[in-house]
Amino acid sequence: MCTLNIKPHFCLQMQKFSKEELLKLSADLFIKMGASDVDAQQAADVLVSADVRGIDSHGVSRLVGYVGLWEAGRINMTPTIKIVREHKSTFTIDGDSGLGLVVAPRAMQIAIDRATEYGSGWGAIMNSNHFGIAGYHAMMALPHDMIGMAMTNATPFIPPTHSKQAMLGTNPIAYAFPSDEELPLVIDLATASVARGKIEIAKREGRTIPKGWMVDKNGKQSQNVDELKDGGMLTPLGSLEELSSHKGYALGSLVDVLTGVLSGANYGKWVPPFVPYLPLLPDLPGKGLGHMVGAMEVEGFRPAAEFKTSMDHWIRSFKSAERIDGDQEVYVPGEKEYLVGKEREVHGIPINDKVVDDLESLKKKFSI
Amino acid sequence: MCTLNIKPHFCLQMQKFSKEELLKLSADLFIKMGASDVDAQQAADVLVSADVRGIDSHGVSRLVGYVGLWEAGRINMTPTIKIVREHKSTFTIDGDSGLGLVVAPRAMQIAIDRATEYGSGWGAIMNSNHFGIAGYHAMMALPHDMIGMAMTNATPFIPPTHSKQAMLGTNPIAYAFPSDEELPLVIDLATASVARGKIEIAKREGRTIPKGWMVDKNGKQSQNVDELKDGGMLTPLGSLEELSSHKGYALGSLVDVLTGVLSGANYGKWVPPFVPYLPLLPDLPGKGLGHMVGAMEVEGFRPAAEFKTSMDHWIRSFKSAERIDGDQEVYVPGEKEYLVGKEREVHGIPINDKVVDDLESLKKKFSI
Numbered sequence: 001m002c003t004l005n006i007k008p009h010f011c012l013q014m015q016k017f018s019k020e021e022l023l024k025l026s027a028d029l030f031i032k033m034g035a036s037d038v039d040a041q042q043a044a045d046v047l048v049s050a051d052v053r054g055i056d057s058h059g060v061s062r063l064v065g066y067v068g069l070w071e072a073g074r075i076n077m078t079p080t081i082k083i084v085r086e087h088k089s090t091f092t093i094d095g096d097s098g099l100g101l102v103v104a105p106r107a108m109q110i111a112i113d114r115a116t117e118y119g120s121g122w123g124a125i126m127n128s129n130h131f132g133i134a135g136y137h138a139m140m141a142l143p144h145d146m147i148g149m150a151m152t153n154a155t156p157f158i159p160p161t162h163s164k165q166a167m168l169g170t171n172p173i174a175y176a177f178p179s180d181e182e183l184p185l186v187i188d189l190a191t192a193s194v195a196r197g198k199i200e201i202a203k204r205e206g207r208t209i210p211k212g213w214m215v216d217k218n219g220k221q222s223q224n225v226d227e228l229k230d231g232g233m234l235t236p237l238g239s240l241e242e243l244s245s246h247k248g249y250a251l252g253s254l255v256d257v258l259t260g261v262l263s264g265a266n267y268g269k270w271v272p273p274f275v276p277y278l279p280l281l282p283d284l285p286g287k288g289l290g291h292m293v294g295a296m297e298v299e300g301f302r303p304a305a306e307f308k309t310s311m312d313h314w315i316r317s318f319k320s321a322e323r324i325d326g327d328q329e330v331y332v333p334g335e336k337e338y339l340v341g342k343e344r345e346v347h348g349i350p351i352n353d354k355v356v357d358d359l360e361s362l363k364k365k366f367s368i
Numbered sequence: 369m370c371t372l373n374i375k376p377h378f379c380l381q382m383q384k385f386s387k388e389e390l391l392k393l394s395a396d397l398f399i400k401m402g403a404s405d406v407d408a409q410q411a412a413d414v415l416v417s418a419d420v421r422g423i424d425s426h427g428v429s430r431l432v433g434y435v436g437l438w439e440a441g442r443i444n445m446t447p448t449i450k451i452v453r454e455h456k457s458t459f460t461i462d463g464d465s466g467l468g469l470v471v472a473p474r475a476m477q478i479a480i481d482r483a484t485e486y487g488s489g490w491g492a493i494m495n496s497n498h499f500g501i502a503g504y505h506a507m508m509a510l511p512h513d514m515i516g517m518a519m520t521n522a523t524p525f526i527p528p529t530h531s532k533q534a535m536l537g538t539n540p541i542a543y544a545f546p547s548d549e550e551l552p553l554v555i556d557l558a559t560a561s562v563a564r565g566k567i568e569i570a571k572r573e574g575r576t577i578p579k580g581w582m583v584d585k586n587g588k589q590s591q592n593v594d595e596l597k598d599g600g601m602l603t604p605l606g607s608l609e610e611l612s613s614h615k616g617y618a619l620g621s622l623v624d625v626l627t628g629v630l631s632g633a634n635y636g637k638w639v640p641p642f643v644p645y646l647p648l649l650p651d652l653p654g655k656g657l658g659h660m661v662g663a664m665e666v667e668g669f670r671p672a673a674e675f676k677t678s679m680d681h682w683i684r685s686f687k688s689a690e691r692i693d694g695d696q697e698v699y700v701p702g703e704k705e706y707l708v709g710k711e712r713e714v715h716g717i718p719i720n721d722k723v724v725d726d727l728e729s730l731k732k733k734f735s736i
Contacts, residue, residue: 087487087668089457119455124669163698165690189615210610219692239611242578247557250701261678262669300455301492310629322533324587330531333618
């Protein structure tokens with residue numbers, strides 16, 4: 001976090017915004033692009049939840065990208081989102097090229113309804129677009145005492161083990177578990193070893209990146225961050241073959257099949273890139289990109305109160321696990337994001353200069 | 369594979385057995401321990417499937433461990449396996465301290481039945497024991513044109529990021545997807561960076577292990593394999609903090625909560641160890657160890673024939689992804705295990721001397 005007195009160089013350019021400002025700006029923009037009020041507010045809520053939780057790469061910094069895709073005719077702001085196939089606890093949604101930020105929460109609501117009726121609900125979604133942070137959709141289950149799940153495929157940027165061709169996106173997996181007194185357990189991880197943003201920050205700060213973060217266009221391990229703009233790629237979780245990159249590759253594949261193949265969306269190298277200047281490949285096997293969402297009612301397995309008390313116990317036992325270094329806390333998944341969120345809701349959300357400039361341009365462009 | 373002419377040193381001690389021999393020996397042993405014929409054959413089938421697929425650490429080499437647990441009174445060979453709670457597509461099973469090798473397939477069959485009726489079926493299982501390879505249970509879904517899932521928690525042997533206390537097992541995640549002409553896609557991965565067996569083989573061969581495979585009892589990165597017997601531990605997938613070990617920790621946590629907390633089994637540091645000489649911790653929060661199994665009928669999402677054709681297309685596109693090195697094949701998850709299985713079904717299953725000795729002792733002990 002940047003404060004008034006201590007300004008490390010990565011903070012120098014940070015201007016702060018309130019959550020409400022960012023929500024309003026985002027919603028106004030989506031409305032100008034043609035979204036209904038309800039859809040615009042939903043999309044803004046997903047987007048800004050990323051900024052609040054400190055996942056800046058998936059928040060308002062993406063607005064310029066969404067606009068680009070919309071201008072390229074790849075996003076439909078007034079989609080007819082409908083179930084095209086179903087069987088009690090399962091269903092497939094056609095997102096009609098809508099914003100993933102709108103399509104995914106709609107599908108998740110249906111999954112929650114199905115879970116109320118059948119114990120669980122699972123939706124595969126095709127013909128969608130980038131859906132923001134996976135964790136948002138999974139967390140929709142929490143107030144219902146349900147376990148939530150969300151996954152998506154994404155712009156291909158990771159080669160399989162032994163390959164030099166980008167076949168998988170950062171394909172995240174998110175699960176949210178309700179708790180009682182403790183913060184809920186929220187798992188939300190990309191199946192890449194590190195985010196592209198982390199490499200770009202290292203570059204900006206002139207730091208050497210660790211071995212394993214990226215490969216060059218020939219699939220060879222590289223620590224030259226400039227290669228990223230010249231065909232370089234991210235690595236699957238595990239990073240190096242000797243550290244089991246095949247497991248990250250398998251997890252990315254799992255997500256690609258559940259979100260892409262099962263729904264009838266595109267998959268593998270055919271997943272539509274987020275940036276409009278990259279063309280779609282010919283012979284697309286499906287429609288748009290794919291998500292999967294799910295909800296399981298806890299009561300179908302254990303009394304919810306009992307489960308939530310056990311979750312508290314689980315969380316406390318992990319937080320109090322013996323430390324390597326007394327000063328270095330053991331966090332549970334999702335805890336850091338909650339702590340950042342608490343801080344940012346009070347003190348504002350730092351947005352870097354480049355993104356502020358982008359937002360100003362968008363405001364001008366759309367006369368907001 | 370060991371052949372008659374070429375004997376690398378790790379093959380020197382390998383005697384070969386047919387699948388049928390190993391199945392009969394295992395089943396005979398389970399019957400002597402008190403299992404019914406049906407249960408004994410089921411357990412043997414799960415166990416030997418690991419040997420066939422080349423996952424030797426989870427096959428007949430474990431028999432001596434199961435016997436030890438049974439002698440310690442921690443396995444009930446005539447369990448009453450029953451549903452203790454349910455809600456249409458979801459249910460919880462009490463395994464009555466039975467062999468996981470019997471309890472998990474029973475639960476998976478129920479999940480498949482529920483998926484036929486409700487589109488999907490999800491079972492949390494408590495009061496169970498080691499269930500062999502997760503992939504076996506997931507693959508039970510394949511003949512039904514369903515996607516199968518199986519997970520289990522296991523003996524704590526992995527510390528969370530920043531901790532030096534073993535809180536998670538190798539907690540595997542398995543998914544199986546039906547295909548048409550291609551081999552089915554079978555994902556089956558432990559959420560540790562590498563298996564303990566891999567470190568032990570390196571030790572036997574006098575090789576240096578890569579940085580990231582293990583930590584010493586203080587949680588510090590170590591390449592001294594002897595530390596493994598002196599409080600050393602495995603690392604979560606990701607290996608090192610700089611390579612995102614927190615993601616492997618999150619995946620292990622995901623499995624622990626779905627299998628342990630959701631079912632009412634033990635979790636975290638309390639998961640009962642596989643070896644009988646390690647005592648159970650006091651104040652156990654649940655019963656036995658926990659699994660989760662699931663099945664989703666493909667037809668509920670897409671026509672099964674269409675899905676399976678798409679799976680073939682997915683598999684072929686990954687297998688033909690551009691190679692880094694022309695000679696080094698790009699495999700899809702589960703492919704290597706199928707190839708090993710094909711070879712071993714014809715030419716026999718190599719079993720190392722130490723395990724052959726164990727099996728001979730067991731035969732003597734049980735007058736087989």
